[in-house]
Amino acid sequence: xxxxxxxxxxxxxxxxxxxxxxxxxxxxxxxxxxxxxxxxxxxxxxxxxxxxxxxxxxxxxxxxxxxxxxxxxxxxxxxxxxxxxxxxxxxxxxxxxxxxxxxxxxxxxxxxxxxxxxxxxxxxxxxxxxxxxxxxxxxxxxxxxxxxxxxxxxxxxxxxxxxxxxxxxxxxxxxxxxxxxxxxxxxxxxxxxxxxxxxxxxxxxxxxxxxxxxxxxxxxxxxxxxxxxxxxxxxxxxxxxxxxxxxxxxxxxxxxxxxxxxxxxxxxxxxxxxxxxxxxxxxxxxxxxxxxxxxxxxxxxxxxxxxxxxxxxxxxxxxxxxxxxxxxxxxxxxxxxxxxxxxxxxxxxxxxxxxxxxxxxxxxxxxxxxxxxxxxxxxxxxxxxxxxxxxxxxxxxxxxxxxxxxxxxxxxxxxxxxxxxxxxxxxxxxxxxxxxxxxxxxxxxxxx
Numbered sequence: 144x145x146x147x148x149x150x151x152x153x154x155x156x157x158x159x160x161x162x163x164x165x166x167x168x169x170x171x172x173x174x175x176x177x178x179x180x181x182x183x184x185x186x187x188x189x190x191x192x193x194x195x196x197x198x199x200x201x202x203x204x205x206x207x208x209x210x211x212x213x214x215x216x217x218x219x220x221x222x223x224x225x226x227x228x229x230x231x232x233x234x235x236x237x238x239x240x241x242x243x244x245x246x247x248x249x250x251x252x253x254x255x256x257x258x259x260x261x262x263x264x265x266x267x268x269x270x271x272x273x274x275x276x277x278x279x280x281x282x283x284x285x286x287x288x289x290x291x292x293x294x295x296x297x298x299x300x301x302x303x304x305x306x307x308x309x310x311x312x313x314x315x316x317x318x319x320x321x322x323x324x325x326x327x328x329x330x331x332x333x334x335x336x337x338x339x340x341x342x343x344x345x346x347x348x349x350x351x352x353x354x355x356x357x358x359x360x361x362x363x364x365x366x367x368x369x370x371x372x373x374x375x376x377x378x379x380x381x382x383x384x385x386x387x388x389x390x391x392x393x394x395x396x397x398x399x400x401x402x403x404x405x406x407x408x409x410x411x412x413x414x415x416x417x418x419x420x421x422x423x424x425x426x427x428x429x430x431x432x433x434x435x436x437x438x439x440x441x442x443x444x445x446x447x448x449x450x451x452x453x454x455x456x457x458x459x460x461x462x463x464x465x466x467x468x469x470x471x472x473x474x475x476x477x478x479x480x481x482x483x484x485x486x487x488x489x490x491x492x493x494x495x496x497x498x499x500x501x502x503x504x505x506x507x508x509x510x511x512x513x514x515x516x517x518x519x520x521x522x523x524x525x526x527x528x529x530x531x532x533x534x535x536x537x538x539x540x541x542x543x544x545x546x547x548x549x550x551x552x553x554x555x556x557x558x559x560x561x562x563x564x565x566x567x568x569x570x571x572x573x574x575x576x577x578x579x580x581x582x583x584x585x586x587x588x589x590x591x
Contacts, residue, residue, distance in 0.1 A: 212265060215272035219243075220281060221290035221317035222410075228293060228322070230275050232265065239263055239275070239295065241315070243322045253315075253322045258371050260304070261297035261311060273561050279379055280562070289382055290316045290410055292325065296375045311371040318413045327406065327415045328366035369417065372406070378534045380434065383408045385415075388534075389438035397481040397491070399439045400579075403431045425547060425575050433537050433549045436573050440583045443495055447508040448526045448588050452477045452519075461515050474513065474520035485514045496583045497574075528590045531556050535568045535589045546584070548572045553589060 212232070219226040229242040238256035257263055266274050279292040293315040299307055314325035374387030385408070389401040403420040420431040446452050455478040462471045482488040492501050505512065511522045533554030540549045551568030572585035 210269045212267070212269050212272050212275070215275055217276065217278050217293065219278060219291050219293065219317070220288060223288040224317070224320075226317060232263075237263065241293075241322060243317075245320065251321060255295060255313070255315075257297040258311060258313075260299065260301050260307060261371075262300050264296050264298055271560070273559060278562075279377065279385070281379075281382075292316050292385075292408075293322075294375075294377060297371070308373045310375040311373055312375045312377060313371055314377075314415070316410075316413055323413050325408070325413050325415050327369045327372055327417060329369050330366060330416050330418045366416075372417075374404070376534075377406065378536070380405070380430070380536060383410070386431075386434065389434060391438055391442040393481070399442060399495070401435050401438050403435050405431070423579055425542070425581075429540055429542065429547065430537060432579075433540060433547065433571065433573075435579075436581050436583070437535070437537075437549070437571055437586075440495060440571075440586050441588065443492060444504070444586060444588050447504040447510065448591055449528065450525050451475075451510045451521045451523050452479050452512075454478060454521065454523060461520060463515075472511070472522055474511075474515060475523055476515075477512070477519040477521050479519075482519060484517065484519050485512055488512060488519060495581075496586075500583065500586065526591070530560070532566075532590055533562070536565075537571075545575050546572065547575060548585075 214229055214231040216227055216229045219228050225246055227244045229244070231240050231242070232238075233240045233254060233256070238254060241253040241255060242250055243253065244250040255263075264275065266272050275295075277294040277296075279294055281289040281291050294312050295315070296310050296312050298310050314327070315322055316325055317323075372387075376388035377385045378387075380386045385406045387404055389403055391399055391401045394400055403422055405418055405420050407416045407418065409415070420428060422428050422432040422435045425432040454475040456476055459476070461474045463474060464471050477483075482491050489501065489505065492504065496504070509522075509526050510524055513520055533556055535551050535553045537549050538552050540547055549571040551571060552565040553568035555563050555566045557563040568589070569587045570585055571583075571587075573581040573583055575581045
């Protein structure tokens with residue numbers, strides 16, 4: 144649902160120029176300099192936004208189902224303390240004001256404005272107010288209670304710069320009783336000798352970095368602070384580690400690979416480190432080997448349950464009458480360099496899935512694939528997505544010789560699209576053939 148809303152938000156001209164991060168007030172500590180010094184008993188009326196932007200009126204079929212977005216309140220936990228964070232549009236209608244209330248009814252305010260060339264994902268009605276931000280909840284009470292994280296996504300306004308990601312994120316949490324931005328640092332070596340602050344050519348694709356030195360515990364390492372997190376799908380994989388949704392790549396030889404990126408939080412100073420995880424051997428890193436294998440499996444399985452393989456020519460199709468004399472079916476030629484016939488496609492899928500699973504995939508797929516005139520054709524269509532289910536997290540695993548069984552849980556959302564706990568995500572079982580080669584023995588598509 145969040146991505147469907149993005150298209151609507153991108154169409155709004157009401158959000159004009161975005162500016163860099165600013166603050167409501169000043170403070171002696173640079174970590175909390177963006178927070179107002181105002182602290183007072185909170186009145187309910189003060190938690191509501193004033194001069195909220197009017198309802199957006201569009202002629203592209205989008206309707207406002209109720210009153211315009213004004214505010215939304217999130218429950219937030221950190222170090223065993225509970226807070227309420229109320230999010231409202233700022234006076235200009237381009238940024239956000241975050242009002243943080245503690246359990247003593249005192250509050251502070253914090254202002255957030257988008258990075259340059261980005262805009263806030265304002266819900267277009269109060270019905271979807273919960274989607275303005277995301278709270279990544281803590282899964283543990285160890286170490287005094289690991290803090291929740293408030294994630295705010297920003298979406299690209301100007302597409303002239305093709306190096307910029309479509310959406311980016313920033314994280315916020317509680318430190319010393321106050322809301323602060325989580326400072327994110329890139330652990331990969333950067334050649335700063337040939338770049339200036341505005342030049343991102345030495346950065347990984349999609350990573351915006353600002354020249355900034357941070358000295359960690361060993362007093363030797365100097366890192367670049369990132370201007371934002373270039374992925375918007377960040378979710379918790381371990382107590383202090385977070386991972387964006389892996390992106391699967393088709394290599395020149397047709398094989399699949401993926402890169403696993405993680406962000407590790409230091410709750411003592413609210414900094415985070417971005418790094419790549421290795422998954423070349425399951426024994427070295429079984430957790431992220433499982434995430435990589437699961438992502439690759441999903442990139443194939445989606446074509447048998449969620450969507451069709453790529454079709455470029457929609458003008459020409461073949462009408463095939465059903466065997467039971469019901470409505471005809473329309474097949475379109477598949478455009479995929481990995482295979483051109485049903486036999487080639489089946490052989491390709493067998494490289495990653497057990498034969499029993501492959502037989503079921505081809506038999507039950509709503510898309511259906513068949514050879515017509517010696518070429519691969521498919522029925523267009525989507526299997527639909529269960530919007531009540533969210534991210535799938537590996538909880539633990541068992542290794543029995545070359546078989547690895549991953550146990551999982553999955554986010555469960557209510558009718559208001561608010562996280563309502565977790566459900567059993569099923570077991571993901573793979574047989575490892577050495578290195579990064581594996582065969583999937585048991586799998587369930589997460590959003591089916």
